[in-house]
Amino acid sequence: MTKKEYIIMATTKEKILSQAERLFNEEGYNNVSLRDIAEAAGTTIGNLTYHFPQKENLVFAIQSELYTEFLHNFVDQQDGLLTFENMINSFLRINENRKKNAFFYRNIVELCQESSAIASSVDTFRQKIYQYYLSSFLNLQQEEILRNDISTKQYETLAYTVVYLSGMWWQNTTQYYDESIPRIELHTALKDLIYPYLTKKGMSIFSSF
Template identity: 30%
Template sequence: MTCTKQKIIEAAICLFNTKGYHGTSVRDIASEAGVNVANISYYFSGKKGLLEHLVTGFLEGYISTMAEAFEMRHVLSPKEVVFLIVRDILHYQSSHRSLTRFVYRELSLDSILIREIMTTYLQREKYYLKHIIETGREQGVFIRTPFAVFMSQLKGMLSAPYLYPQYISEVLYERPSDEYFTKMYGKEVEKWLSMMMEGNPSPVTQVLHL
């Protein structure tokens, strides 16, 4: 990747996060990157093309990360594969923090681009996880939590540190960008996964069933 193209990408991620996609002009991006406006058209065919490049590039890496973990299903148990997928995704997101934040915000919007992306990429995510969950159920190691509920909660946990960084830092007094928080958060996600997949009841659940 050329130096100019990388500068444009980095500038766009920064500005899209601070000013929003619609609040950022190509001139803003060019000024932030220190390049000529014409370079944005040359490399990305304009702001919309730049948006597509950022979102699809992120999701290509996201799905590739998940696919690599999914391939381990031949040597690992279903539970181990799910844990590996989640650990690798958390690491991938942490390694691309600013881009992750921007993409998750875009995914919350209803647009033709986002609908196309959901069909192209997120259906593959659903396939990988549904296959592993169903395999675990067949082996009698996972409880039958509705898959839609499981996925909704899992996606919420994976995206929360990037959708609500101000809340986490200013209300909860944690720093979501710190490595310590990322590790701590990952461990708590794993505890939740164990409960959801294996049905380990919490003390409250045990009382309710007495």
Template identity: 30%
Template sequence: MNRKQEILNLARRLFAEKGYNGVSMRDIAESLRISVGNVTYYFKRKEELIEAIVLDMQKEYKPRPAPQTLGELAELIVHIQELQEQLAFYFGHRTQLAQVSAKINEIQIRMLRENKILWQRTFQNLSLAGLIKKEDYPHQYDHLCKALRMVTMYWSELSKLEAESFPEKVELKECVWGMVIPLLTDEGRKLYEREIAVKA
């Protein structure tokens, strides 16, 4: 492994442990027992490091097909929750990172677009399958998709803020199902209770 990759791997681990703002270029150099100059030879500023890490994350990312069943929706929700937990150093202050890096901002906008399409297709699929009710009024599900996107996007940020002072923990999946369950048809409800609720 070359030095550059070594720095990236370590930075990612330190960010995950102490948060982006809790790690300095000096910390990274000291952990690798090299000089700060040796780090800045590869990455001039911490912003360049996080940019490279986010670009790597982006490469590993594969868009998921929109769920067609409640089981697939349950899998998607668990997947999002895991991502938010594993990459809390990123999702925990995504707004700040978009502000320090134009490239990260661009990636976030692209992900937002994909995310939007994913949720819209999910609602369409579940509607067609008779699992959720038809819209009560025009654009109802567009509005709900936006709410769902917000809940899934800002999960780590809010969790971080609440961690110290809110004793009871609501999980992401509870929040998302709390929004979806009221929309289920009778058939959807039966399937939910038989296949999802028992495992939750």
């Protein structure tokens, strides 16, 4: 394969993914066919299936890109202020990622049931972000930004709750879509969730963000 052919193939693959992501979000995952995606990407169904034999492969590629981008933004735990700022920013990134790929989070349960590869990737990602938040909480506790009268077990529960809400907030059966109650955005809920754990020092830093 020549360099030019490789570039064309890479560009076609990127265009297919981009159009798949757009159509899944706009039309709903179950309402979009591979042929719809091929037409939107300006390519043939044969070319599309060469890169992505099934819709599952498209979702897995979108999911992998989403997770890689999100984890790339994490920095190693350093001083308390940087850890705290990075954690708060992660809540905003979570919200942005879910809006960008709303179809995935609306249908996450069904997608995991249909694909063991997607389910395994979701599980691995959740483990990583659970460890990230737990280590962040314990680091901030040592820095007296989070309260010392809270046990490690309680911080484990807090980390679990953050991960659970992050994964299920937009799922199509949740209260997020209930118009009879005020809608709260995910990043706001996550910030409010950790607020009672802050020390006076932590509250002062929190208000400065």
